[in-house]
Amino acid sequence: MLFTAPAFAFLFLPLGLIFYMLFGKNNKRRCLLIICCVYHVLLNMSHPLNFIWLPLIAVYTFFARKTAVICAKRVLTVILCAVPLIWLIMMRGMHYFGMDGFVYPVGMTVPALSAVSYIRDCSEDGEAPADFFRLLLYLAFFPVMILGPFVRYRDFCRLTEEENITVSLSGVCEGVKLYAIGFIKRIAVGAVLIEGYQWIFAYSWEAPTFGIVLLLLILVYFGVFFSVAGYYDMGVGISRIFGIDVPRVDANPFTVATFNEYSKTLFGSVRIWAENYILVPVRDIRGKKETGFVRVAVYCMCIFLLVRSQFTMLILIIPLIAFSIASASLRLDKMRGKSNAGLRGVFGMLNILVLGVFWVFVTMGGDNSVLQYISEVTVNNAEYQADMVLISFSGSKYLFVSLTAFCTVMPQMSSVKAVYSRMSPRMRAVADYGAMFVMLALFVFTAMFFLPQFPEYNTTPFNYLII
Amino acid sequence: MKRKKAIDFLTVTLFFGILLSFTIYLGLGAMINADGGVVSGNGDRNISFNAEFFEDGILGDFVKFCDYRIFKHIDDSDMIIGKDDWLFEAVDSESGYERLLDYIGGCPFSDEELARIGGVISERRMSYEEAGVEYIMIVIPDSMTVCSDKVPRYLGGQSENTRLSALTAYLAGEGEPAFVNPAGEMIAGSEDMPMYNNTENSINAYGAYCIYDAAVSRFFADKGEEADRIYFEDVEFYTRVTDGRSVAVKAGLEKTIRNRTVSLSDNMPQNYSVMSGEKGIMLTEHGDALSAGNGKVVVECSDEWVRTQLMPYFSNTFDKVYYRAGISAEHTDNLQYEPTLVVQIIHESELAGLLEK
Numbered sequence: 001m002l003f004t005a006p007a008f009a010f011l012f013l014p015l016g017l018i019f020y021m022l023f024g025k026n027n028k029r030r031c032l033l034i035i036c037c038v039y040h041v042l043l044n045m046s047h048p049l050n051f052i053w054l055p056l057i058a059v060y061t062f063f064a065r066k067t068a069v070i071c072a073k074r075v076l077t078v079i080l081c082a083v084p085l086i087w088l089i090m091m092r093g094m095h096y097f098g099m100d101g102f103v104y105p106v107g108m109t110v111p112a113l114s115a116v117s118y119i120r121d122c123s124e125d126g127e128a129p130a131d132f133f134r135l136l137l138y139l140a141f142f143p144v145m146i147l148g149p150f151v152r153y154r155d156f157c158r159l160t161e162e163e164n165i166t167v168s169l170s171g172v173c174e175g176v177k178l179y180a181i182g183f184i185k186r187i188a189v190g191a192v193l194i195e196g197y198q199w200i201f202a203y204s205w206e207a208p209t210f211g212i213v214l215l216l217l218i219l220v221y222f223g224v225f226f227s228v229a230g231y232y233d234m235g236v237g238i239s240r241i242f243g244i245d246v247p248r249v250d251a252n253p254f255t256v257a258t259f260n261e262y263s264k265t266l267f268g269s270v271r272i273w274a275e276n277y278i279l280v281p282v283r284d285i286r287g288k289k290e291t292g293f294v295r296v297a298v299y300c301m302c303i304f305l306l307v308r309s310q311f312t313m314l315i316l317i318i319p320l321i322a323f324s325i326a327s328a329s330l331r332l333d334k335m336r337g338k339s340n341a342g343l344r345g346v347f348g349m350l351n352i353l354v355l356g357v358f359w360v361f362v363t364m365g366g367d368n369s370v371l372q373y374i375s376e377v378t379v380n381n382a383e384y385q386a387d388m389v390l391i392s393f394s395g396s397k398y399l400f401v402s403l404t405a406f407c408t409v410m411p412q413m414s415s416v417k418a419v420y421s422r423m424s425p426r427m428r429a430v431a432d433y434g435a436m437f438v439m440l441a442l443f444v445f446t447a448m449f450f451l452p453q454f455p456e457y458n459t460t461p462f463n464y465l466i467i
Numbered sequence: 468m469k470r471k472k473a474i475d476f477l478t479v480t481l482f483f484g485i486l487l488s489f490t491i492y493l494g495l496g497a498m499i500n501a502d503g504g505v506v507s508g509n510g511d512r513n514i515s516f517n518a519e520f521f522e523d524g525i526l527g528d529f530v531k532f533c534d535y536r537i538f539k540h541i542d543d544s545d546m547i548i549g550k551d552d553w554l555f556e557a558v559d560s561e562s563g564y565e566r567l568l569d570y571i572g573g574c575p576f577s578d579e580e581l582a583r584i585g586g587v588i589s590e591r592r593m594s595y596e597e598a599g600v601e602y603i604m605i606v607i608p609d610s611m612t613v614c615s616d617k618v619p620r621y622l623g624g625q626s627e628n629t630r631l632s633a634l635t636a637y638l639a640g641e642g643e644p645a646f647v648n649p650a651g652e653m654i655a656g657s658e659d660m661p662m663y664n665n666t667e668n669s670i671n672a673y674g675a676y677c678i679y680d681a682a683v684s685r686f687f688a689d690k691g692e693e694a695d696r697i698y699f700e701d702v703e704f705y706t707r708v709t710d711g712r713s714v715a716v717k718a719g720l721e722k723t724i725r726n727r728t729v730s731l732s733d734n735m736p737q738n739y740s741v742m743s744g745e746k747g748i749m750l751t752e753h754g755d756a757l758s759a760g761n762g763k764v765v766v767e768c769s770d771e772w773v774r775t776q777l778m779p780y781f782s783n784t785f786d787k788v789y790y791r792a793g794i795s796a797e798h799t800d801n802l803q804y805e806p807t808l809v810v811q812i813i814h815e816s817e818l819a820g821l822l823e824k
Contacts, residue, residue, distance in 0.1 A: 006520035010489035173475035395539035
């Protein structure tokens with residue numbers, strides 16, 4: 001029962017909020033913990049054995065922190081922090097090798113990363129409270145449990161102080177908007193684009209043409225972008241509906257020009273985690289700052305292992321680092337808003353192609369078949385393939401999807417914000433009401449038209465990623 | 468400030484109103500189905516709620532309706548949406564024939580294949596000629612060939628290098644008289660009325676008349692207009708609308724896309740009686756003594772629908788007509804009926820099958 005499942009959207013979310021409003025007036029955190037536990041049960045209902053993992057991680061993490069504090073040895077803390085990660089890699093390994101009867105527990109990546117955060121944050125500086133129920137809520141906090149955004153334990157404690165949990169009309173409205181937009185991004189844009197990618201892949205497996213390969217890269221790039229961004233929006237939106245002000249992730253694929261910006265936008269959580277729990281400790285031990293090359297390599301490695309824990313994925317680090325260094329040497333990340341839009345545009349296109357190849361590699365299981373596929377690119381039989389593409393993409397469905405995608409990212413665009421700020425109050429009211437009705441209409445249409453076409457996303461957050 | 472509050476209130480109220488509407492609609496359905504034991508879930512309310520959503524017939528119809536009517540799109544890359552509610556299949560779902568590939572000239576016969584097919588047809592013709600029987604092989608073109616004006620513009624016009632056109636040109640060059648490709652006449656005739664069902668790659672009564680006309684025109688060539696046969700002026704057609712046929716059914720759009728077909732009027736006389744013969748052969752015998760003299764005909768066709776459509780024409784023209792399912796390679800199979808004419812009817816999609824004979 002993921003965020004796009006009908007049982008979640010039309011049953012769990014409204015009923016959960018009613019329960020929260022009725023019983024959580026004076027004890028929101030406890031109420032939230034009950035809701036999170038119910039979600040966890042419902043999420044794993046079809047595979048009850050997976051119920052045990054979250055409580056086990058919580059118990060381990062709680063006692064690991066205690067051990068780390070008592071022993072006060074840095075090496076021991078590192079080992080204790082590594083255990084949840086090793087456990088995660090083992091689980092993924094069992095999934096990749098298709099162990100009989102084993103079903104990967106969806107949404108265990110973020111709790112494993114969060115466990116490291118708890119052990120380190122509580123044992124190193126002692127600023128965060130070491131409370132078992134707070135820890136359980138932290139690990140089981142379902143809005144960010146599937147994909148993130150990752151919240152450090154100390155920040156989570158601050159956000160979940162009773163006085164900081166405020167269920168206000170504006171907060172709930174903000175949450176509703178984010179959830180609805182995330183839902184639209186995930187299903188009406190991301191899922192449709194990925195489906196188009198799968199179709200084209202299916203009939204161009206042998207001897208693809210250049211045009212087909214280009215279209216594949218664009219589809220997979222935007223498909224993944226909107227899918228992941230949609231999940232972030234839904235996660236943050238649900239958090240805000242329940243009064244917890246998790247920081248928002250502004251992901252706009254049209255303004256991303258470099259790998260650095262891409263990874264910050266889509267995998268900012270992993271970068272934050274890698275920075276705080278890999279680079280900073282290593283920096284403390286070495287006593288000096290790492291080079292930019294090493295930092296990018298660590299980020300890449302963490303992102304690659306997050307999306308697909310296979311070591312063949314690491315091959316792709318080299319071209320991505322090269323691309324990243326090239327854009328850094330041209331200082332493209334700092335060129336935003338300046339006149340050099342042309343170069344950023346060129347790098348933006350390159351970025352789509354490079355990351356498109358990365359995602360094709362992920363979708364093909366990270367093996368060598370992608371090289372075989374590319375080596376078979378041809379110009380023969382181009383007309384037939386082009387016709388098949390035209391059949392799949394005929395009509396106005398993909399035009400509608402493109403417009404929908406544009407509508408979902410429009411509020412984040414600086415030019416749109418500038419125009420809005422210059423409007424008269426009356427025009428702003430018209431724009432606000434218009435935006436509200438468009439968003440709700442798109443949400444209803446997504447729920448009625450697009451959602452019934454994607455039952456697989458009930459239980460799988462992404463088709464190719466193991467999260 | 469007041470305005471922002473009003474918008475926030477409206478947004479939250481409408482959003483949860485929408486969610487709760489779904490909750491009530493699906494919840495009621497889930498409860499009804501669970502009580503009736505319809506849901507296959509293991510008593511898991513969560514699973515049955517989701518199943519209720521994804522298996523909801525109204526939502527399913529809505530999806531298909533919107534996909535087709537609003538977006539002009541079908542969730543099947545083998546389906547081609549043509550103009551005016553015409554549907555075509557890129558790949559024949561029964562034979563696997565790659566219709567679109569042939570349409571664009573992507574899978575032409577080689578010279579050697581053309582010669583082989585030409586040899587098969589000539590051999591059959593000569594075998595029948597030796598027995599004093601006229602032999603005609605007539606091809607029913609695909610709907611994409613005849614109704615290419617209904618094919619979407621983005622696919623471009625039909626290639627001149629399709630299998631059928633290449634074979635026709637080759638056999639014309641070889642002077643083979645037995646092979647009849649009525650595509651040109653059908654294209655010209657379809658300006659008045661459609662010859663195919665718009666939701667199935669099958670001819671209607673008017674298309675069947677054109678096939679009949681092509682066959683008997685060849686047979687009665689020496690008699691000219693004195694031949695005792697059915698002329699276009701003798702036949703009345705009417706157009707009727709039914710549920711979408713096989714291609715629409717495959718797309719789940721049989722209720723959304725209506726099939727327009729042309730049928731024979733009830734005024735058409737049926738001067739023959741139908742009898743079932745051995746081995747699935749259907750025999751019709753003319754009851755009108757005036758028609759005696761046109762002789763016996765064997766009509767071979769693997770498509771039952773085509774046989775049904777052709778029956779009123781052939782059976783009203785010839786003394787006895789034997790309708791055989793399938794195409795026999797051996798002429799001796801048909802000579803036992805002492806026919807004056809043997810007509811083998813094949814679809815454009817079956818041309819490659821002649822290579823295997």
